[in-house]
Amino acid sequence: MRVCDDLDFGIAREWLAENPGRKACGYLPVYAPKEVILASGLLPVGIHGGGDRLEIIRGDAFYQSYICHLPRSVIELAQTGRLDFLSALLFPSTCDVIRNLSGMWKVMYPDVVVRYLDLPQVTGTETGGLFWEGEMRGLLRDLGAVSGRPAGEDDIRQAIRLCNSLRSMVRELYRVRRERPWAVPTEELYSLLRAAEVVPVETFLDKARAYLAAAEEQPGARKDKSRVIVAGAFCEQPPLGLIKTIERAGCYIVDDDFLLGNRFLMSDVPTDGDPVRQLTNALLHDTVRSPVLFEASQDGKRRLMKERVEAARADGIIFAAASFCDPALLDRPMLRAGAEADAIPCIAFQFSENTGQFQQFREQAGTFADSIKLWGDNE
Ligand code: SF4
Numbered sequence: 077m078r079v080c081d082d083l084d085f086g087i088a089r090e091w092l093a094e095n096p097g098r099k100a101c102g103y104l105p106v107y108a109p110k111e112v113i114l115a116s117g118l119l120p121v122g123i124h125g126g127g128d129r130l131e132i133i134r135g136d137a138f139y140q141s142y143i144c145h146l147p148r149s150v151i152e153l154a155q156t157g158r159l160d161f162l163s164a165l166l167f168p169s170t171c172d173v174i175r176n177l178s179g180m181w182k183v184m185y186p187d188v189v190v191r192y193l194d195l196p197q198v199t200g201t202e203t204g205g206l207f208w209e210g211e212m213r214g215l216l217r218d219l220g221a222v223s224g225r226p227a228g229e230d231d232i233r234q235a236i237r238l239c240n241s242l243r244s245m246v247r248e249l250y251r252v253r254r255e256r257p258w259a260v261p262t263e264e265l266y267s268l269l270r271a272a273e274v275v276p277v278e279t280f281l282d283k284a285r286a287y288l289a290a291a292e293e294q295p296g297a298r299k300d301k302s303r304v305i306v307a308g309a310f311c312e313q314p315p316l317g318l319i320k321t322i323e324r325a326g327c328y329i330v331d332d333d334f335l336l337g338n339r340f341l342m343s344d345v346p347t348d349g350d351p352v353r354q355l356t357n358a359l360l361h362d363t364v365r366s367p368v369l370f371e372a373s374q375d376g377k378r379r380l381m382k383e384r385v386e387a388a389r390a391d392g393i394i395f396a397a398a399s400f401c402d403p404a405l406l407d408r409p410m411l412r413a414g415a416e417a418d419a420i421p422c423i424a425f426q427f428s429e430n431t432g433q434f435q436q437f438r439e440q441a442g443t444f445a446d447s448i449k450l451w452g453d454n455e
Pocket residue numbers: 144145146147170171172173174311312398400401402403404
């Protein structure tokens with residue numbers, strides 16, 4: 077079984093068996109400071125739901141029908157014992173659903189250390205900065221108690237260096253895909269990055285280097301496809317079948333929001349000075365723009381998709397949000413209006429992580445790709 081398909085988190089369990097006394101800390105989407113988890117001596121494990129491989133039996137009882145699918149499958153994973161290897165679990169303030177899930181976790185799993193991470197929505201050093209710095213110092217204290225190895229400044233610097241390598245590798249993978257999407261199909265890139273959420277960072281770096289070398293050696297043949305950005309799937313992830321469907325319908329995906337936490341901080345975090353302050357400054361001033369963080373200027377949102385299209389040299393945008401995803405669906409009208417004002421071709425649909433029928437998406441994406449080729453202003 078491929079690592080990214082393993083709902084029993086076999087690699088993480090193996091790591092724990094091979095490292096007696098060590099523990100694992102999970103995190104929900106979108107952004108949690110992995111550096112803090114690593115510096116505390118814990119294995120970070122991304123929890124992104126059960127996708128289309130998990131039958132929901134108990135999870136539906138916890139949520140109304142008008143709530144997205146991700147929390148149901150996370151509950152299902154827990155209720156079936158698949159998350160019992162986690163000693164701590166972090167719930168970022170991505171939306172109210174995840175916030176509420178953190179409260180439920182505290183009640184249902186009192187032995188797990190649960191922390192809700194309230195990401196600052198203002199970027200002033202004396203406001204959001206002081207707040208987030210305090211949150212991270214508190215998290216370091218709490219996770220240090222879990223591991224029994226409280227992190228010192230050098231541990232945090234070392235973790236920052238490791239995460240800088242991870243971010244740099246993700247940037248490189250995205251760069252190569254942008255340049256030669258036929259050599260790095262998103263189907264493969266996504267599987268690699270999904271696996272990166274559950275394996276030690278060093279393991280991911282080794283696999284990613286090997287993957288890039290193989291893509292260099294055998295780049296495959298360029299096809300006459302339209303270059304598209306898939307926007308809006310930053311939390312609940314689409315099934316791999318949907319990504320394959322979009323690509324096979326005549327699109328090269330050249331930018332996306334999938335697994336956004338792995339590049340939430342856009343540049344390397346400096347390792348000089350106070351490392352917690354450096355992480356704080358990175359979150360205040362160097363994050364990817366997304367519905368997860370407040371942006372006061374609506375004009376900025378209206379311009380965002382044009383900027384992304386230019387950076388990726390895309391021909392069009394597929395707005396693909398999880399059904400009932402408030403942050404994505406609230407931003408979509410502004411993003412789409414801005415894109416259409418700039419005459420960027422767009423289509424939109426909603427998915428669920430367990431969507432099993434792709435015919436409708438195939439037709440929509442195929443028609444979109446054809447229309448760009450027929451009437452678009454592409455080379
Ligand atoms: S998919 Fe959207 S609504 Fe659901 S948990 Fe994620 S951000 Fe919240």
